[in-house]
Amino acid sequence: MRNLDQDERRSGKRATLTWGELSDVKEFSLPSYDPPDDTDLHALATELGIRIWMPDPRRARRWQRVIRSACESTRDRLPPRYATDTSLVPFRPRLAEALRPGLRILDVGAGARPMLPAEVRPKECTYVGFDVDGDELLKAPAGSYDDVVVGDVCELQADLVGRFDLVVSWLAMEHVKPVPVALHNLSRYQRPGGGRFLGYLSGTFSVHALLNRIVPHGIAKAAMQRLHARRPDTVFRAHYDCCWYDALEAIAARSWARAEIVPLFTGGWYFRFSPLLRAPFLAYEEWAYAGGHRNLAAYYLLDAVV
Numbered sequence: 001m002r003n004l005d006q007d008e009r010r011s012g013k014r015a016t017l018t019w020g021e022l023s024d025v026k027e028f029s030l031p032s033y034d035p036p037d038d039t040d041l042h043a044l045a046t047e048l049g050i051r052i053w054m055p056d057p058r059r060a061r062r063w064q065r066v067i068r069s070a071c072e073s074t075r076d077r078l079p080p081r082y083a084t085d086t087s088l089v090p091f092r093p094r095l096a097e098a099l100r101p102g103l104r105i106l107d108v109g110a111g112a113r114p115m116l117p118a119e120v121r122p123k124e125c126t127y128v129g130f131d132v133d134g135d136e137l138l139k140a141p142a143g144s145y146d147d148v149v150v151g152d153v154c155e156l157q158a159d160l161v162g163r164f165d166l167v168v169s170w171l172a173m174e175h176v177k178p179v180p181v182a183l184h185n186l187s188r189y190q191r192p193g194g195g196r197f198l199g200y201l202s203g204t205f206s207v208h209a210l211l212n213r214i215v216p217h218g219i220a221k222a223a224m225q226r227l228h229a230r231r232p233d234t235v236f237r238a239h240y241d242c243c244w245y246d247a248l249e250a251i252a253a254r255s256w257a258r259a260e261i262v263p264l265f266t267g268g269w270y271f272r273f274s275p276l277l278r279a280p281f282l283a284y285e286e287w288a289y290a291g292g293h294r295n296l297a298a299y300y301l302l303d304a305v306v
């Protein structure tokens with residue numbers, strides 16, 4: 001995937017992959033929406049309740065950034081990407097761009113919390129919640145779904161094929177296996193010639209994914225409750241199947257006409273509870289980020305059209 005040059009960024013042009021480009025994708029790509037200036041960055045950080053440090057162009061070497069990342073963490077300041085590469089910032093403009101009245105939207109792995117709450121949907125949208133667990137869908141606020149489908153995303157639902165202008169999936173694909181089948185099925189539910197998919201998922205090689213696979217589920221639930229105040233019934237078993245950049249890219253090549261995969265290096269949120277653990281983690285993450293190790297990202301945003 002290529003980076004945008006400055007003019008393309010100003011014009012708001014997006015970096016997208018085409019079939020032709022997929023075979024020789026080598027460059028690391030940063031989120032392609034216009035980069036905010038320093039003032040915007042600080043405003044975004046304040047909105048998120050965090051403090052960030054600004055890069056010093058005189059100390060731009062990788063090892064300098066790695067050390068700085070750890071040192072700044074001890075002062076409770078995060079790398080600037082934590083203001084921009086959050087779940088919402090790269091997602092929000094894409095969603096805003098995709099939404100319009102009358103859309104048919106499918107939310108996959110929607111469970112108790114639709115990605116788009118009813119009150120913010122454009123008029124006359126049809127919003128379908130799809131989940132393997134019908135009880136989860138029932139926990140959603142009243143009026144969340146116009147229709148529900150209970151089923152496994154890995155099994156093709158013939159009556160959904162070609163029906164949706166927008167298919168969304170928020171932190172669900174890491175719970176699914178096999179992901180290549182699931183994502184291919186989702187591409188089939190998109191309206192031919194323009195239906196869009198917007199997904200956000202955890203990465204296989206993120207520290208939280210690695211821990212999740214080592215630690216027994218019961219202990220993981222208790223830890224999430226204690227360290228992150230998460231209710232146990234909001235912690236689901238996860239497989240993290242094919243949730244890394246190269247794997248997603250290969251899936252995208254088979255399933256969509258154009259796709260953009262944005263790696264997000266923001267795993268430090270998981271270490272909010274311990275500044276002691278967060279500092280070495282941020283040093284490691286800065287190493288991965290600055291070195292373009294896109295398979296090691298904590299999260300990915302997937303934006304694709306058929």
Ligand SMILES: C[S@@+](CC[C@H](N)C(=O)[O-])C[C@H]1O[C@@H](n2cnc3c(N)ncnc32)[C@H](O)[C@@H]1O
Nearest residue numbers: 109110111113131132133136152153170172175
């Ligand atoms: C972490 S929850 C995310 C729920 C919601 N999207 C949110 O952001 O709060 C993951 C959801 O994926 C659903 N899920 C897991 N495996 C699935 C599958 N094979 N097919 C469809 N949904 C699945 C779970 O039941 C759960 O509701």
